[in-house]
Amino acid sequence: MDSGLVLKTIGHLLIVEAVFMIAPLGVSIYYGESDFKAFFIAILITAFVGTILSFSRARKEAVRYKEGFMIVGLGWLLISIFGAIPFLLAGTFDNFIDAFFETVSGFTTTGASVLKDIESQPHGILFWRSLTHWLGGMGVLVFTLSLLPAVGMSSLNILKAESTGPTPGKLVPKIAETARILYIIYILLTGLEIIFLKIGGMPLFDAVTHTFATVGTGGFSTKNKSIAAYNMPSIEWVIMIFTFLAGVNFSLYYDVLMGKFKSLFKDREFQFYCTVIGIAIILITINITDSWGNILLSFRQAAFQVVTIITSTGFATLDYSIWPAFSKMILFILMFFGGCAGSTSGGIKILRVMIVFKYIKREFYKLIHPNSVISIRIGGQTIPENVVQNVIAFVLLYFLIFAGLSLILLTQDMDLISSTSAVVASLSNIGPGFGSVGPAMNYAGLTTFTKILLSFTMILGRLEIYTVLILITPIFWKD
Amino acid sequence: MRVIIIGAGKVGYNIASALSKEMYDVIVIDNDEEVLKKVDDTLDVLTIHSNGLIGKSLSKIGVNKDDIVIAVTESDETNILLCLSAKHLGAGRTIARIRNPEYENDLSLPKEKLPIDFIINPEKTTAEEIVRLLTFSPAGMINEFGDGSVQMVQLNVQDDSPLNNKMLKEQNNQGKYLIAAIIRDGETIIPKGDHYIKTGDNIFVIGQKKEIAGYFSSIGEVPLEIKRVIILGGGRISYYLAEYMSKLGISTKIIEKDMERCKRLSEELPDTLIIHGDGTDLELLKSEGIATTDAFIALSGFDEENILATLLARQNGAKKGIAKVNRENYISLASNIGVDTTITPSLITTSKILGFIRRETVLSLSLLPGGEAEVIEFFIGPETRAVDIPLKELNLPEDTIITTIIRDNKVIIPHGQDVIKKYDRIIVITKAETAGLVREFLLGKERIRKNGFWTGFKNNRSSVNR
Numbered sequence: 015m016d017s018g019l020v021l022k023t024i025g026h027l028l029i030v031e032a033v034f035m036i037a038p039l040g041v042s043i044y045y046g047e048s049d050f051k052a053f054f055i056a057i058l059i060t061a062f063v064g065t066i067l068s069f070s071r072a073r074k075e076a077v078r079y080k081e082g083f084m085i086v087g088l089g090w091l092l093i094s095i096f097g098a099i100p101f102l103l104a105g106t107f108d109n110f111i112d113a114f115f116e117t118v119s120g121f122t123t124t125g126a127s128v129l130k131d132i133e134s135q136p137h138g139i140l141f142w143r144s145l146t147h148w149l150g151g152m153g154v155l156v157f158t159l160s161l162l163p164a165v166g167m168s169s170l171n172i173l174k175a176e177s178t179g180p181t182p183g184k185l186v187p188k189i190a191e192t193a194r195i196l197y198i199i200y201i202l203l204t205g206l207e208i209i210f211l212k213i214g215g216m217p218l219f220d221a222v223t224h225t226f227a228t229v230g231t232g233g234f235s236t237k238n239k240s241i242a243a244y245n246m247p248s249i250e251w252v253i254m255i256f257t258f259l260a261g262v263n264f265s266l267y268y269d270v271l272m273g274k275f276k277s278l279f280k281d282r283e284f285q286f287y288c289t290v291i292g293i294a295i296i297l298i299t300i301n302i303t304d305s306w307g308n309i310l311l312s313f314r315q316a317a318f319q320v321v322t323i324i325t326s327t328g329f330a331t332l333d334y335s336i337w338p339a340f341s342k343m344i345l346f347i348l349m350f351f352g353g354c355a356g357s358t359s360g361g362i363k364i365l366r367v368m369i370v371f372k373y374i375k376r377e378f379y380k381l382i383h384p385n386s387v388i389s390i391r392i393g394g395q396t397i398p399e400n401v402v403q404n405v406i407a408f409v410l411l412y413f414l415i416f417a418g419l420s421l422i423l424l425t426q427d428m429d430l431i432s433s434t435s436a437v438v439a440s441l442s443n444i445g446p447g448f449g450s451v452g453p454a455m456n457y458a459g460l461t462t463f464t465k466i467l468l469s470f471t472m473i474l475g476r477l478e479i480y481t482v483l484i485l486i487t488p489i490f491w492k493d
Numbered sequence: 494m495r496v497i498i499i500g501a502g503k504v505g506y507n508i509a510s511a512l513s514k515e516m517y518d519v520i521v522i523d524n525d526e527e528v529l530k531k532v533d534d535t536l537d538v539l540t541i542h543s544n545g546l547i548g549k550s551l552s553k554i555g556v557n558k559d560d561i562v563i564a565v566t567e568s569d570e571t572n573i574l575l576c577l578s579a580k581h582l583g584a585g586r587t588i589a590r591i592r593n594p595e596y597e598n599d600l601s602l603p604k605e606k607l608p609i610d611f612i613i614n615p616e617k618t619t620a621e622e623i624v625r626l627l628t629f630s631p632a633g634m635i636n637e638f639g640d641g642s643v644q645m646v647q648l649n650v651q652d653d654s655p656l657n658n659k660m661l662k663e664q665n666n667q668g669k670y671l672i673a674a675i676i677r678d679g680e681t682i683i684p685k686g687d688h689y690i691k692t693g694d695n696i697f698v699i700g701q702k703k704e705i706a707g708y709f710s711s712i713g714e715v716p717l718e719i720k721r722v723i724i725l726g727g728g729r730i731s732y733y734l735a736e737y738m739s740k741l742g743i744s745t746k747i748i749e750k751d752m753e754r755c756k757r758l759s760e761e762l763p764d765t766l767i768i769h770g771d772g773t774d775l776e777l778l779k780s781e782g783i784a785t786t787d788a789f790i791a792l793s794g795f796d797e798e799n800i801l802a803t804l805l806a807r808q809n810g811a812k813k814g815i816a817k818v819n820r821e822n823y824i825s826l827a828s829n830i831g832v833d834t835t836i837t838p839s840l841i842t843t844s845k846i847l848g849f850i851r852r853e854t855v856l857s858l859s860l861l862p863g864g865e866a867e868v869i870e871f872f873i874g875p876e877t878r879a880v881d882i883p884l885k886e887l888n889l890p891e892d893t894i895i896t897t898i899i900r901d902n903k904v905i906i907p908h909g910q911d912v913i914k915k916y917d918r919i920i921v922i923t924k925a926e927t928a929g930l931v932r933e934f935l936l937g938k939e940r941i942r943k944n945g946f947w948t949g950f951k952n953n954r955s956s957v958n959r
């Protein structure tokens with residue numbers, strides 16, 4: 015492994031993080047609050063370490079698998095550690111574990127918070143908290159790639175390890191350009207949502223922070239009661255629509271921007287995504303209308319929760335813990351789904367779910383026609399057999415990790431519903447679960463061990479398991 | 494500008510590697526996922542797995558008039574067909590590798606109707622290269638620039654060579670020739686004056702043609718007169734080579750294992766003696782007069798066989814040995830263990846294709862073995878920034894030397910105070926990764942694509958799906 019290359023890239027990554035910290039610094043200076051010192055020091059530390067690392071000598075080689083995994087795995091750990099510095103210095107948290115949990119939750123776009131009183135925090139801290147969502151959503155390394163003049167070096171393995179979905183690839187031949195295209199689309203979405211939220215009646219600061227949390231499918235709010243604090247249907251609709259959009263494969267937007275409108279609606283994964291959301295909304299609406307009586311209100315609340323859960327955002331307009339068990343179970347199932355591959359959402363991803371369904375269908379078919387050879391196709395595109403196997407293993411691993419971690423959490427003084435939902439909400443990067451980690455509660459009451467464990471679960475989920483797990487297997491370290 | 498390469502074999506890979514380091518957007522299409530994976534891992538290019546439907550992939554990418562399509566798949570027919578359909582889709586230029594000589598002769602359409610702008614026949618080109626090598630025997634590789642007035646010649650420094658442990662400065666200072674590159678242990682060095690030459694180095698001397706011959710004889714490398722040649726293997730390169738040899742009146746023997754192939758060769762090559770047998774069989778080599786052979790050329794399909802047979806022949810009296818080595822990793826190895834010259838068809842093919850792609854600005858181009866460095870001949874147009882500035886103040890990219898200036902048919906090996914003038918032709922040696930920079934630097938006027946934030950949207954009117 016070329017450790018020089020790994021350190022160099024991580025150095026660049028930290029410098030990028032330091033540059034992004036200037037934004038909350040500006041915010042805190044604008045509001046004249048005392049947390050600007052915290053950001054100032056954090057920027058200095060992060061930039062200093064980043065600069066030192068970036069001087070590492072890399073052998074002139076491409077980023078191969080090992081380096082790719084190492085850069086992404088170690089990089090995410092380090093940006094979370096350095097990202098926690100402002101929280102510690104500003105006194106938001108009195109211990110490192112809480113600050114680390116909050117930062118990881120931000121970067122992985124989970125949105126699970128250990129902050130008890132959000133509204134009392136200075137603006138700079140709240141802004142940084144939301145900005146981590148925005149950065150983590152599309153990927154900080156992808157952003158770094160778009161800036162690096164990677165002459166002749168293929169950094170595709172970094173893009174692959176950080177992007178979502180089973181087969182991430184390039185949109186255009188040059189990797190830096192691909193990364194830039196993704197970010198342009200991301201910035202366009204962000205800009206649009208800020209404008210719409212402002213029109214919808216939100217103050218600018220809230221509009222910006224909530225937009226970051228929406229397009230990154232994070233879920234941090236600057237209000238204690240999340241979106242419910244505004245109690246405005248217009249805002250709920252805007253956030254709902256943009257959450258939905260953030261769960262769509264970004265390369266489809268590229269096609270649309272290049273004038274190929276049809277490819278959006280022709281895309282099988284997009285169709286499936288819409289279908290799942292549609293069915294879930296209808297079922298929950300019918301189920302909760304009985305107790306609410308108002309079908310329009312029920313529809314809006316059902317739609318908001320379904321979209322926010324399936325895309326792994328985790329905003330709340332109400333405490334869905336009070337819903338009937340049937341509706342809660344639907345949400346629980348949706349927590350595993352996640353959005354489309356190539357979006358900013360977490361979870362298993364729609365494309366993988368589709369591949370698993372097709373695989374099961376094929377197994378059935380083979381019972382009747384034992385000698386048949388069938389390739390799995392999604393929308394006319396053959397999915398290579400190794401990808402199919404990778405996906406099956408991924409889904410299996412997902413459930414194994416879910417079961418294993420839930421079991422561990424049960425030893426930490428949690429009930430069954432809370433522990434299982436806390437694990438899936440972390441693994442799928444959603445945020446709120448059920449029970450003691452439901453939307454009306456938060457993660458502050460958990461034990462330190464649980465917080466550490468869930469922090470790593472979030473990174474595990476955001477980097478789609480393999481990248482992190484491979485780093486702790488002995489095979490990786492053998493030459 | 495996009496370059497679409499179909500077929501990710503050795504040539505496809507090398508072209509993609511060279512062009513992706515420059516301003517080109519490179520797309521590589523292949524049927525084989527394994528080879529594409531290697532491309533993906535090492536090069537910054539877009540790979541498309543075509544599922545056996547290359548034509549469909551082409552139309553999906555949306556070829557337009559700025560695009561260059563290079564068809565280098567295994568099959569001639571596919572290559573021709575792909576160029577045809579690429580032209581139909583609107584490709585600007587098409588390049589095809591066509592091996593079968595019959596096709597090349599049969600494509601007797603007028604040039605403007607032919608769907609292929611450049612046809613490369615690797616075997617024929619390789620044979621031509623070997624002929625050039627044989628005409629000047631001390632050389633391991635000869636490249637010509639400036640319409641033949643300038644040569645670059647490779648020499649392997651032996652134990653007994655007077656060049657051993659000499660400083661480059663002492664060798665260069667006559668202003669007539671220059672040691673432009675050294676390949677040492679497989680690594681290419683663009684040397685400065687204070688480098689020393691060591692045993693086993695491959696040095697590349699560039700200069701006026703007649704001066705080079707003089708220089709070589711001054712260091713005891715006297716050219717042989719080639720009269721008798723034995724070729725191992727009766728493949729297509731051997732066929733072309735034997736044809737050239739018979740034109741030059743050189744006595745040629747081809748040793749081939751396969752009886753059928755022997756029969757066919759003997760029909761096609763009346764002046765050549767075809768011998769049925771194993772080229773690594775020492776008795777056979779001896780009875781065919783290996784001791785009096787001037788050059789032994791191993792062109793079989795196996796690198797290992799070629800290298801070993803060449804060593805064997807050299808040990809038993811052949812004065813010069815040339816081995817065809819397909820795997821680039823073997824090149825430095827072979828020269829270390831005593832093979833005078835190796836020849837790699839894929840590198841030759843790659844240089845030819847690269848030269849064609851850049852022909853607007855580049856007069857000729859050749860890659861050094863291993864592909865780490867390029868020797869490029871430029872024409873300096875009127876809009877260049879670099880004119881009338883002494884070379885030493887020119888701030889050229891690292892590892893770059895302006896080796897030769899050709900002005901009014903005079904060859905100048907420049908010093909630091911010399912300047913480039915308009916309408917000069919210059920020959921530059923540089924590392925592959927800085928080749929783009931050097932061109933930009935020296936030509937200035939060239940349409941350099943700005944790598945701006947919006948480039949992805951502007952330059953890719955038609956996109957490719959995941």
